[in-house]
Amino acid sequence: MRTIFKTSYDPDINLFKDRFHRLCYVLLCVVLILFPFFLNEYFIGELTLTLIWAIAGMGLMILVGQSGQVSLGHSAFMATGAYSVVILQSKLGLPFILALPAAGLISALLGVLIALPTTRLHGIYLAILTLAISVLVEDIIVLAEPLTGGVNGMFASDIVIFGINFGRYSNIENLYWLVLFTTILLVLVYKNILRTPIGRAFASIRDSEVSASAMGVNVVLTKAVAFGVSSFFTGIAGAFFGHFATAFNYETFNVIMSITILLMIVIGGVGSIHGAFLGAIVITLLPVLISFLRDFIFQGTSINLMALPGIETGIFSLILILVILFEPRGIYGAWLKTRTYFELFPLYRKDMFRRQKSYLKTERLR
Amino acid sequence: MILSLKNISLNFGGIKAVDQVSLDVKEGEIFALIGPNGAGKSTMFNIISRYYTQSNGSIIYRNESIDKLQPHHLSKIGVARTFQNIELFPNSTVLQNLLVGQNSSKSSNFLQEMLFFPSVRKAEIDRRIIVEEVIDFLNLQPFRDKQISALSYGTRKIVELGRALSMQPNLLLLDEPASGLSAEETTDLAFWIEDIKKIMGITVLMVEHDLNLVGKVADRVGALVEGNLVAIGSLKEIQANRKVVEAYIGT
Numbered sequence: 112m113r114t115i116f117k118t119s120y121d122p123d124i125n126l127f128k129d130r131f132h133r134l135c136y137v138l139l140c141v142v143l144i145l146f147p148f149f150l151n152e153y154f155i156g157e158l159t160l161t162l163i164w165a166i167a168g169m170g171l172m173i174l175v176g177q178s179g180q181v182s183l184g185h186s187a188f189m190a191t192g193a194y195s196v197v198i199l200q201s202k203l204g205l206p207f208i209l210a211l212p213a214a215g216l217i218s219a220l221l222g223v224l225i226a227l228p229t230t231r232l233h234g235i236y237l238a239i240l241t242l243a244i245s246v247l248v249e250d251i252i253v254l255a256e257p258l259t260g261g262v263n264g265m266f267a268s269d270i271v272i273f274g275i276n277f278g279r280y281s282n283i284e285n286l287y288w289l290v291l292f293t294t295i296l297l298v299l300v301y302k303n304i305l306r307t308p309i310g311r312a313f314a315s316i317r318d319s320e321v322s323a324s325a326m327g328v329n330v331v332l333t334k335a336v337a338f339g340v341s342s343f344f345t346g347i348a349g350a351f352f353g354h355f356a357t358a359f360n361y362e363t364f365n366v367i368m369s370i371t372i373l374l375m376i377v378i379g380g381v382g383s384i385h386g387a388f389l390g391a392i393v394i395t396l397l398p399v400l401i402s403f404l405r406d407f408i409f410q411g412t413s414i415n416l417m418a419l420p421g422i423e424t425g426i427f428s429l430i431l432i433l434v435i436l437f438e439p440r441g442i443y444g445a446w447l448k449t450r451t452y453f454e455l456f457p458l459y460r461k462d463m464f465r466r467q468k469s470y471l472k473t474e475r476l477r
Numbered sequence: 478m479i480l481s482l483k484n485i486s487l488n489f490g491g492i493k494a495v496d497q498v499s500l501d502v503k504e505g506e507i508f509a510l511i512g513p514n515g516a517g518k519s520t521m522f523n524i525i526s527r528y529y530t531q532s533n534g535s536i537i538y539r540n541e542s543i544d545k546l547q548p549h550h551l552s553k554i555g556v557a558r559t560f561q562n563i564e565l566f567p568n569s570t571v572l573q574n575l576l577v578g579q580n581s582s583k584s585s586n587f588l589q590e591m592l593f594f595p596s597v598r599k600a601e602i603d604r605r606i607i608v609e610e611v612i613d614f615l616n617l618q619p620f621r622d623k624q625i626s627a628l629s630y631g632t633r634k635i636v637e638l639g640r641a642l643s644m645q646p647n648l649l650l651l652d653e654p655a656s657g658l659s660a661e662e663t664t665d666l667a668f669w670i671e672d673i674k675k676i677m678g679i680t681v682l683m684v685e686h687d688l689n690l691v692g693k694v695a696d697r698v699g700a701l702v703e704g705n706l707v708a709i710g711s712l713k714e715i716q717a718n719r720k721v722v723e724a725y726i727g728t
Contacts, residue, residue, distance in 0.1 A: 120601075120602050120605045120606075121598075121602075123572075123605070124598060124601050124602070299593075300591050300592070303590060303591050303592065303593040304590070304591055306593075306601075307585075307590035307591075307593070307597055307601065308576075308579075308580045308583045308585070308590060309587040309590045309591065310590075311569075311573060311576055311577045311580060312577070312580055314566055314568065314569050314573070314577075315566050315577050315580075317566075317568070318565075318566035318567055318568055318569070319564045319565070319566060321528070321560070321564055322560060322564035322565070322566070323549075323566075323577075324547070324548040324549040325526060325548055325549075325551075325552070325557075325558050325560075325564075326549075326552060326577045326578055326580060326581065326640070326644065327549050327550075327551070327552030327553060327580055327581025327644070328549055328577070328580055328581075329549045330549065336587055340587075340591070382568075
């Protein structure tokens with residue numbers, strides 16, 4: 112176990128605990144950047160999709176993991192991002208490099224607009240409301256046909272930045288690097304949120320709104336900011352998702368997508384950036400794995416599992432149930448426990464991570 | 478006068494929780510509110526810290542009315558409070574909890590923080606210095622990086638006091654700071670409250686059932702009985718007051 116001696120307050124503020132920690136993440140980045148040189152296009156495509164899901168996951172993680180709000184409607188922000196970026200590009204002729212942040216901001220605006228009147232809602236009520244909004248956004252997309260192409264949907268042309276093509280089918284490596292670069296930027300923003308007052312304000316409204324306001328945290332404003340930042344991330348993910356799918360319509364961004372993002376962060380581990388990425392890996396890897404296994408079983412036993420169309424959803428739900436039952440902190444929580452076990456070997460105790468019961472809470476003040 | 482309550486009343490339906498209470502807290506004193514259960518002490522606190530709005534009367538803090546303010550405005554004008562049942566942020570460390578107390582004094586907005594401007598780091602270090610002083614004062618060093626959910630009840634009580642102190646208030650509202658503490662912890666608490674007044678120059682208004690603690694630290698004591706402030710004075714005077722004795726023991 113490494114011990115860090117601190118001689119100033121900076122190590123507690125820095126992004127990385129120490130040099131070793133920093134080296135690990137630099138190496139990870141280098142490996143990720145080098146992937147296109149030794150993987151084929153199919154896997155690069157899957158990796159790109161993983162990163163896009165991870166961005167969306169980070170978006171919801173800020174809301175659920177950091178601020179303690181719920182949303183079952185994050186597909187609405189994905190849709191806003193995807194439609195905004197394509198409309199800005201095709202109808203206004205904006206270059207992608209401007210259209211992408213603009214799409215994020217439009218989503219963020221929608222998020223804030225939704226948050227302001229709904230800050231009094233908690234838990235299941237907020238979940239139902241966000242669910243309703245995602246259904247509403249689907250309808251609005253169909254109705255706003257001149258802008259959105261209605262039921263037929265839209266086509267996203269190749270991304271071009273300064274003459275370089277980032278097309279999904281022509282230059283998938285470039286698209287991968289672009290998404291990777293954006294992901295790294297957004298991870299840095301997320302880390303900055305965690306180490307500054309805004310992150311502490313998020314955590315305070317998550318844990319106790321009553322004492323958050325006694326600490327001078329404006330609960331309504333903080334919730335609006337949380338929704339805004341969350342939907343900004345998700346909007347960016349949606350913009351990339353649109354370009355990755357190249358063609359999409361209102362059905363692309365349905366309720367299943369919202370639930371997928373939510374499941375992703377639960378499986379990955381609520382409350383950590385790692386969780387968003389681990390969840391995204393599970394989400395993109397699982398269909399690949401299932402189809403691989405399906406072929407394998409078919410060749411070995413000639414049992415055709417193609418005849419069972421719901422098997423993906425089934426396995427996914429099964430994993431979720433297992434996670435909630437046995438490891439509520441998700442994959443990242445399991446990793447933390449394993450790491451602690453080896454760091455403290457042989458002193459690890461089984462109930463080390465068990466939450467203590469919280470003491471009596473102040474009765475509702477309003 | 479740091480705080481003046483003028484004819485404060487609050488009704489919950491037909492129940493008069495607080496009835497025409499007028500009270501002055503002097504700059505630099507420790508004022509304790511005592512009274513039997515249900516006398517309206519915590520309600521008074523919630524009115525002062527703006528969680529409840531009084532049906533009548535007004536609250537003057539440093540010559541200005543705070544009737545129109547909301548709870549989160551109070552930290553800016555220098556009023557901090559603790560809660561009777563601990564209201565810490567259980568999933569954060571002690572250090573993070575204390576740092577929240579410094580949130581209201583921040584000069585950066587969330588965009589600067591998300592992009593981590595150089596000034597944000599400087600401000601973080603300044604906040605940390607203030608918080609470390611509080612940690613030193615309350616001997617919380619062993620718990621600095623511990624999660625609240627891993628602490629004992631007594632330590633949590635102290636952390637909550639620390640969180641209020643890290644807001645650098647002028648007026649500190651303590652809602653039953655000694656409830657649930659051991660005799661030893663209560664003795665420590667008495668010293669700390671004295672020092673908060675003497676060294677930090679903070680005015681303290683507290684609600685407390687432990688009359689030993691009240692006797693040790695309080696300059697003046699007010700007794701609330703069924704929403705009425707029946708007596709103000711030293712603890713001895715209060716204990717000799719007929720109405721107070723009747724309220725506690727019955728006639």
